Amino acid sequence: MSFTTSPQPSAIRGNFLDITHTVSQASDIKNHIRYIEDGLLIISEGKITWFGSWEDGQAHLSKNIQVQHYPDQLIVPGFIDTHIHYPQTEMVGAYGEQLLSWLNTYTFPTELKFKDKAYADKIAAFFVQELLKNGTTTALVFGTVHPQSIDALFEAAEKVDMRLIAGKVMMDRHAPEDLCDTAEQAYQDSKTLIEKWHGKGRALYAITPRFAPTSTPEQLTKAGQLKQEFPDVYVHTHLSENKDEIAWVKLLFPERKNYLDVYDHYGLTGSRSVFAHCVHLEEDEWQCMHKTDSAIAFCPTSNLFLGSGLFSLKQAWNKQVKVGLGTDIGAGTSFSQLQTLNEAYKVQQLQGDKLSAFESLYHATLGGAKSLHLDDKLGNFNIGKEADCVVINLNATALQALRQSQAKDIEDRLFALFTMGDDRNIHTTYVYGQVAYQQK
Template sequence: MTDSKPTVFPPGCRAFRGPLLHFLADPGLGKPAPGSYEYLQDGLLVVAGGRVLATGEAEQLLPVLPAATAVEHWPNSLIVPGFIDTHVHMPQLRVMASYGTQLLEWLETYTFPTESRFADQAFSASQSQLFLDLLLAHGTTSGLVFATSHQVSADALFAASDRYNMALTTGKVMMDTNAPDGLRDTAEASYRESRELIDRWHGKGRQRYAITPRFAATSSAEQLSYAGQLLADCPGVLMQTHWAENHAEIAWIKELFPERKDYLDVYDHFGLLGDHSVLAHGIHISDENRQRLAQTGTRIAFCPTSNTFLGSGLFDLRSAVDAGVQVGLASDVGGGTSLSMLVTMAEAYKVCQLRGQSLNPLKAFYMATLGNAEVLHQADQTGNLQAGKYADFLVLDRAAGPILKLKSTPDSDLSGMLFDLMILGDDRAIRRTYIAGQCRYDRDTVEGAALNACVSG
């Protein structure tokens, strides 16, 4: 049992019984490290006040529960911590699966026109609600999210997340050059509005702020300086941006910043590297870049579905891990083609295969849960089901869809079960999603007002 059981559980606690898996450390890319995970074939998760009270064997914990305790039993499912996404764009739902372009043309043709609509507060509010309901329907309980360059878009997303008591990190995009009218801000305004949002939302409930220059091409040197100043002046905030995703993008950065050694040096020069910084993509990089990331603690968000969909390239997971770089897993919707972290794991596996590498299913599930919590500095609150953490968890259907049902047998080993879920699973495998112990998505009733509207409309 992970946690020492309390002498007495409080009245009103609830319990969830069934096969249960969570991680205690990084299992590694090879043979899983001993003690890195806990798998209970008949586990019990005890919850009260939005937190985990205990996780352990059902036969040990059931006898000490209060007599009237409600116990949900999921014998043919799998209870896991909620999935965490380290890079996703709230305003890009409507540009998913847009045909036929690579990164820079895709931004100009699809993304920027769509994002311009988020200047409208009511539209931002409705899309934020829809976005969160769709995350929950895909099993994602927290994440690092891009809003748009409009302050109201970040406000709306924070407000919606706070209502659900989700752990969300987001920020207003800083973008003062090489962008269309309606999306450009100014260096001074981006600094001022970001500070206002930090003061209003960072640390409110479970909300946290991320300083968000879109990428170096859309920020002037002055704006990047302001971003670095914000990161230095506001302890605990994160920084998110894009980096080294596409060959044309890299060539453009070289033209815009000829005085800098390379793309990473642009961010380094402006004080944007560090252990609270998450750079999405990092595909076309050098060993020297990896060493600098490791030295500074800067993290990479690996975005496999967008990298393959946009033809950007194949991320080298093994080289990053060997260099000591911390790597998160991310959907990158809307360049990415699914909000599902199960689908994202499957694509990550294929990218590794094409690289001559291997991604075992335990490592993949670790990356989507505790690993991503560590990347985002929230592992003290989420990522596994240890006592005291928020009760953010999922009930996965091991037989969702005919092929998974065909492969699901009572004697399935853990590795085989996880591999089937990550290769064959998608949003249909999400039976229940809980945030702080409260069911926020039930596949059988399709709870969530905005999701209902989406499904019916």
């Protein structure tokens, strides 16, 4: 049963921080920062109907409206996770492998369990709660090859009116037999799930080949056929994460000029296509990403944990390619976008680049929305957008409180949060205007 938004308008008062516009250069972000000390957000039927200062906003409050006041916290738009595997929730921190051996040793045995719908229901409920506990209000999610894994996930998200994009894995080779479908079965299962879930409430569907090596040309053709038949659904897969993976793709698809060309050939690039990792792109691939308006999910904790390499945000800005932030649970090591940004900063430092606090906020909110082609609905507090937001305690630990006491301005406070923060900082998470998580 779907969570029902309150017909009565509600309001949130506090210190708000967001970014007003999507940008094409990191240096432009600072010009679009909006910080309102003592602001007011008015919500009706899950949407923002007014936003501004408390002083100006009182005239817009109806008599019986309930105002929730957070005087000591910081309120930001809900965090957006552009790449995560919900079936891998239970295998975070699996030891000692790089990508291909990690899949065989840990991932495939774990995903076999999702044949059981009751098991999928249990993990899906835990997964949704863990997202909310970490302030993530929208995510692009991998399931398993089993259609019931996606039913379980969308059913769990529907209970709190959460915007999730997800799809069942398409995989017909180079994996355990019990985890493989066929080209035709993947097509039929995906089509059924699209017709059942895409656009129902806040649910959206993603065509999800795991990655090129685990799909035959026949299956990739069927994936492209789905994209033609349902042009407003998403495509979600992996690209150029690991050098051995790239070499394998070249062996399997010798007729294609590079890894991305495999996906492009089968019609799987585009404005709703998100490719996780992209650590080792060639020049032609960068050009194709830009030309097709495809997006990258940058997954720093995963790239470091599996030893995959260092992704360059500077290169993505220079090539004008959309980038969102991904936790990539379970190769990624935390559901927290705060922790993910902590590692993203270090990945840039290792390449001689900097990642500012405001750019970090952009990637976790409005930039993530842009990468998912949802910046008309999500990512900031503009009137008409969906009311997803996070109330953050900047002083969740004694060390944080000490550091924050020395902060010069909001940018410095934000940087300290992104360096030291985790789920302990998430005070309250609002989804579609309703409290979906509150710290006890």
